[in-house]
Amino acid sequence: MNTKQPITAQLRLLGTTDLHVSLTGYDYYRNEETVDIGLSRTATLIHQARKEVKNHMLFDNGDILQGNPLGDYAASSLFWQQDSYIEATDKVHPIHQLMNTLSYDAATVGNHEFNYGLDYLQQCIEGAQFPYTNANIYHASKDSATAQESDKLPDTLLPSYLILERQIVDDHGDIHNIHIGVIGVVPPQIMQWDKAHLEGEITVQDMVRATQYWIPQMRTAGADLIVMLAHTGYVDSDDTTVLSENAVLPLSEIEGIDAIFFGHAHKLFPGNEFAGKQGVDLEQGTINGVPAVEAGVWGSHLGIIDLQLHYKNDVWSVEQGVSQLRAIYDREQGVSTVEPDLELEQIAAIPHQIILDHIHTPVGESTIPLYSYFALVMDSAYVQIINNAQIWYAQQVLADTLYSHLPIVSAASAFKTGGRYGPQYYAYIEAGKMTLQHTSDIYNYANTLCAVRLTGAEIREWLEWSAGLYQHIDPQVTEEQSLLHPDFPSFNFDIIDGMTYQINVCQPPRYSAAGQLLNKDAHRIEQLRYEGKDVEDHAEYIVVTNQYRAYSTPFANPDGNRVILDVPVENREVLIQYIRAQKVIHPEADHNWSLTLGSSSDKELVLSKPIITVPSSPDAQKILSAHPQLTYSGMNGEGFAIYRIEL
Missing domain, CATH: 3.90.780.10 (5'-Nucleotidase, C-terminal domain)
Structure with a gap:
């Protein structure tokens, strides 16, 4: 790589969050088609956003396994006894079928991933053709009682971070290698919300403390950039307690993070709801200067973070980052902005019919x-x-x-x-x-x-x-x-x-x-x-x-x-x-x-x-x-x- 000439490149990061098993635009509660939810529609936005740039990556921020009758039924043994589904998918969860087709680069887990127990979660993750990461959940052990005070964390349930090697095309058309670090966190409250499944199996550390521990190690391991998948929301700075449920604000203050995807609260960032909040720049879509995005719920929006990169002295750095949201439905006009991706609709057709047959059972x-x-x-x-x-x-x-x-x-x-x-x-x-x-x-x-x-x-x-x-x-x-x-x-x-x-x-x-x-x-x-x-x-x-x-x-x-x-x-x-x-x-x-x-x-x-x-x-x-x-x-x-x- 010629370091005498300035090298710049654009990298687009795409993200979904809180999909909650919304495969397509169908409301199983109202038993009717709808145009304002569904990954099959978000997929069209993903395809469009990818075509606009040379370099792109796609991430998911968690809460994909629970949230509608399909998610609940998929967690039961009865669903996996459906021959029509097993023959077509080889026991891959319906949401991962769609995500695999979209070629996600990485994902983290949300709190609702634990609603059905660790064995089921592990079964689902095995069907994903992309890696998962989480930095603040680790296996329970005799040392877990002192984990909060220890400088050395126990073994994490999932890889504590990822280093993804990719090739990037610079603004002059030359190709370079780049290493993208990815780290994820989830609210420690999962230990209370799903105590019956998790007690004695895992322990959870404060999100901020875990991130502070791992970020320097990611840099040492060769991460040129670090993307945070934070399944947590935003609250004002007066919530500074350890083990906070909503910790995006203090996470954004940690040195070394270049972009943040957050969620959990089902809100839209950048958006008017965050106007005047501490650290927020809505025009740039940043929190404490870090480009960040929260993409709603059920696939309603696609989160986009565009990074302007600069390479000098063998180091990649972010010169500028901005974020934006794109919606599958214009609520003010009352119209859909995209058509669904037909390939994903076809993949979803079998589990869709299975759940329709199930939910119509009289009680x-x-x-x-x-x-x-x-x-x-x-x-x-x-x-x-x-x-x-x-x-x-x-x-x-x-x-x-x-x-x-x-x-x-x-x-x-x-x-x-x-x-x-x-x-x-x-x-x-x-x-x-x-x-x-x-x-x-x-x-x-x-x-x-x-x-x-x-x-x-x-x-x-x-x-x-x-x-x-x-x-x-x-x-x-x-x-x-x-x-x-x-x-x-x-x-x-x-x-x-x-x-x-x-x-x-x-x-x-x-x-x-x-x-x-x-x-x-x-x-x-x-x-x-x-x-x-x-x-x-x-x-x-x-x-x-x-x-x-x-x-x-x-x-x-x-x-x-x-x-x-x-x-x-x-x-x-x-x-x-x-x-x-x-x-x-x-x-x-x-x-x-x-x-x-x-x-x-x-x-x-x-x-x-x-x-x-x-x-x-x-x-x-x-x-x-x-x-x-x-x-x-x-x-x-x-x-x-x-x-x-x-x-």
Whole structure:
């Protein structure tokens, strides 16, 4: 290589994240074709982006194995007994079939890769024709207890980093060798979220500390450039705790990283949501000067990082880097931007038909329709059926145990409620026959059932945290006020059935979405009662929930020792068993909770009647006759319908 002349080159890095088994544009919950999801459409963007440049690489940032009925069924032995699939694929997972065809260069694992256990994960990875890396997961050993303090890490579950040798064409057409280092990390919280699968098998280190350890070694091993695959989101700098779940900001401060693909939060970077955030340059698409990209969810976007490289004194360096997103669907115009890749559609056809046949299996009947349009602002049958099933199951399991004398209540969330997933992410199930597809539409996570033992005071604090979903409503303001807090994940809004209570939204929130105490004197939860009597602080209850909540939320497990039931049965399977046992269900909401503007004795608050709005699906207009407190107000620029709610 002639180092006397300046050598420059362009390198384009392409990335997907949080595909969640979205092979094609098909919504298995609504049982219909759609144009705003699917790797087969992202593939068209990949082909286009590759044609525009001489040098390119393709990466995936994790969460590919779970996320829809196909992912759940593929994790069962029944799927792998389908002769039509085995003959066509030689036991390669459907998502890897498509990714192999697209010739990915490397990938890392996301937190949902562990939902079905390590053996299944290893089986899936073996079918990938590209390497995987992760730097902060390692095999459990007698030394793991001191791993956080040790300068030498135990053996990693996957290669701690990769050095990929590639040839690059410079701006003059000459060919050179270049070594691309790739490193991946995942939130340490997988040890809580999938404790049943992982405890005693692996340990997980803080993402930042692991990266700091390995980056210098990658440079020593010959990495000219380093690409980080960070399956973690962005939060402001006040979240600086060790073992943080969202660590992109501190990761971007580590010297030696040249580009970052991040995800987990299903957001879009660069995007307006990040305007004004610390370290962010939206024009360049950088965080602390490092080009970075987060490409949404389900293949909705392709992330692109363009690096301008310079070679001098036997060293490649990045002179400039910019990032961008390309979408498969223009939400503002309501039109698709690409056609699907036909080769990938053909590959996906067999598993697609297998899952369609499976999800149409009947499990029972419902006498009323079930929908999630307004499950965040009023009690709904959509959540009621989950809580009914969880209490029903726990009563059987805990009978004749030392906990049988304690009252059983249940906590559940409305999962499909729009938000960052868009205006189509709601459930609507007609009255009549219920199938496996419908149960997945109600409970679309692979959580397993747990129960915790809590006091009345602790349950109250749990509900106070959940009530952080709502913005502080000022009864004296005459303009419209939006009720839902955009930064509070709706899946963290738990409804606890078996107790009755009201949520006073004219009180400020007591806790933030992250569980930080905001207003120590604020109390939104009012009239908390069990069987008509006030809940006493010292009284004890069993709360049925899921393993995600039981092991990752301090409000559900204050000292880490409150789990009294942890069974390897999915909450969705509990729901299926309940419906099958009942045959015909009548899951009408019992209205055990409601929103309020304050005490009925506070005339000023009651008479003010502020104008309160909530977003939901445009399709929700068809059920407004059943909810006279709701009125349609119009559309916003993101495709959501806006509704006024009278409290």
